[in-house]
Amino acid sequence: MRAVRPLTAVALPLAAVLALSACGEDTATETAAAGEDAGTVSFTWDRNLNAGDEDADPELEETTVEVPKNPENIVVFDMASLDTIGALGGEVSGAPLDSVPDYLEKYLADDAYNVGTLFEADVIGVEAEQPDLIVIGGRSSALYDELSEIAPTVDLSLRGSYLENLERNATFLGEVLGAEAEAEAAIAEVTEGIEEARAVTADAGTGLGLMVSGGELSAMAPAGESSDARGARGGLIYDAFGVQPVVDDIKAATHGEPVSFEFLLQTNPDYLWVVDRDAATGEEGAQAAEAVLDNEIVKQTKAAQDDQIVYLDPVAWYVVFGGIDTTKIMIDDVLQIAG
Numbered sequence: 001m002r003a004v005r006p007l008t009a010v011a012l013p014l015a016a017v018l019a020l021s022a023c024g025e026d027t028a029t030e031t032a033a034a035g036e037d038a039g040t041v042s043f044t045w046d047r048n049l050n051a052g053d054e055d056a057d058p059e060l061e062e063t064t065v066e067v068p069k070n071p072e073n074i075v076v077f078d079m080a081s082l083d084t085i086g087a088l089g090g091e092v093s094g095a096p097l098d099s100v101p102d103y104l105e106k107y108l109a110d111d112a113y114n115v116g117t118l119f120e121a122d123v124i125g126v127e128a129e130q131p132d133l134i135v136i137g138g139r140s141s142a143l144y145d146e147l148s149e150i151a152p153t154v155d156l157s158l159r160g161s162y163l164e165n166l167e168r169n170a171t172f173l174g175e176v177l178g179a180e181a182e183a184e185a186a187i188a189e190v191t192e193g194i195e196e197a198r199a200v201t202a203d204a205g206t207g208l209g210l211m212v213s214g215g216e217l218s219a220m221a222p223a224g225e226s227s228d229a230r231g232a233r234g235g236l237i238y239d240a241f242g243v244q245p246v247v248d249d250i251k252a253a254t255h256g257e258p259v260s261f262e263f264l265l266q267t268n269p270d271y272l273w274v275v276d277r278d279a280a281t282g283e284e285g286a287q288a289a290e291a292v293l294d295n296e297i298v299k300q301t302k303a304a305q306d307d308q309i310v311y312l313d314p315v316a317w318y319v320v321f322g323g324i325d326t327t328k329i330m331i332d333d334v335l336q337i338a339g
Contacts, residue, residue: 040066041175043154051155052142067152070178071132075115078137081156082107083323084170085135087186088179094129101315103325126150133176137322158232158322162240163194165232166322186324193331198242200338205270207243208250209234210259211318212289213277217264218257220275221250233321237273237312241334246270261297271337272303273310280314310336 047063050056075094076082082092082100086107094115095108113129116122118139126134127150134153136143147153156172158165167187174183201207209220211234222245223235237243246269247253254263264272274293278286290311293304303309316329 039069041069041172042066043172045155045157046159047144047155048141048157051144051157063155065148065152065154067154067176068132069176071176073129073131073133075126075129075131075134075151077115077118077121077140077143078135078156078322079104079118079320080158080322080326081135081137081169081173083320083325084173084186085177087324088170088174088177088182090173090177090179094126094131099319101320103329104320104323121147123147123150156322160232162232162236162322163191166190166324166327169322170324190324190327190331193328194240197331197334200335201242201244204337205244206246207237207271207273208246208264208267208269209237209243209273209275210264211257211275211277212292213283213286215287215292217259217261217292219250219254219259219263220273221245221254221257233318236317236321236330237334241330243271243273261295264301264303265297268302270302270306271308271310272301273312275312275317276314277318280318308337310334 042064044062044064046060049059049061073093074085074090076085076092077096079099079101082095082104085092086104090107091109092107092112093109094113096117097108097112097114099118100108113125114122115126119142121140121143123146126147131151134147134151135156136147136153137156138158141155141157144153144155154172156165156169170183170187171180174180211218211220220234220237222238223232232239238245246267251257253267272293274289276289277283279288293309298304310333312333313329316326316333320326321330
């Protein structure tokens with residue numbers, strides 16, 4: 001302030017006004033810039049209006065949601081999305097904590113809160129936490145209507161091509177998190193890994209995916225391009241990793257899915273790819289898949305005699321399938337046969 005001037009008394013208020021004006025302009029500019037930096041990401045998918053009803057045919061409706069960029073409070077019901085968010089450097093504030101696999105716990109906030117189960121939401125509890133974004137998928141798809149009233153909600157369920165879905169979801173989450181480069185690198189890595197695995201299975205002869213639960217067997221079949229998440233899960237070993245099915249139409253050959261030990265001997269695949277469902281779900285007192293398959297009939301199969309029964313990571317293949325880290329686990333499982 002220049003006190004030697006006679007207009008000091010006038011100049012001081014004027015300077016104050018100009019300073020406040022400039023300050024206001026700076027604040028407005030910063031706010032606008034912050035708004036531009038925050039912004040939103042648009043996500044469109046075919047929402048199944050009959051999600052949760054396994055007996056009903058899918059009724060698809062194109063749905064678009066605007067999701068805030070760089071959300072601070074993310075709730076995730078889908079373990080594959082928890083996986084990918086964490087792999088891209090993000091952190092999840094709320095999840096079904098009892099269902100989070102050990103290897104994904106590192107992607108939870110230190111004060112992460114419980115939001116319910118993979119199938120049911122604690123709606124009141126979630127609303128109290130005021131999340132910025134909610135992600136559902138697969139088992140939790142039926143929760144869309146009630147959760148979308150709380151915060152922007154997207155369904156990242158798998159439908160059809162595993163790799164295309166993985167790329168779509170990772171790209172979207174990368175944009176949301178401001179981790180586009182990380183998403184691109186992760187997609188490239190898993191794509192290369194899947195191609196490497198497919199090169200191995202191409203020379204491995206025939207195979208049969210097998211689910212073991214409660215001491216009984218179910219044959220897994222290719223899912224096809226229009227399959228929902230459940231079908232995609234069952235067909236992963238063929239559709240994503242290129243295993244040649246031991247019979248052209250497994251569902252027709254099995255009259256559904258349940259099969260006997262004799263079916264294994266009858267079809268006699270070069271490889272058995274086994275998922276222990278009870279181990280995946282933590283079924284207490286369940287007999288391990290390896291023990292179930294330790295019998296005289298199975299021992300006569302080519303897979304058993306050539307030591308080509310492959311036990312897949314049950315949590316990765318049954319619970320989480322679809323996330324970045326989990327896909328790497330699955331790739332390693334298949335590459336076991338590379339020898």
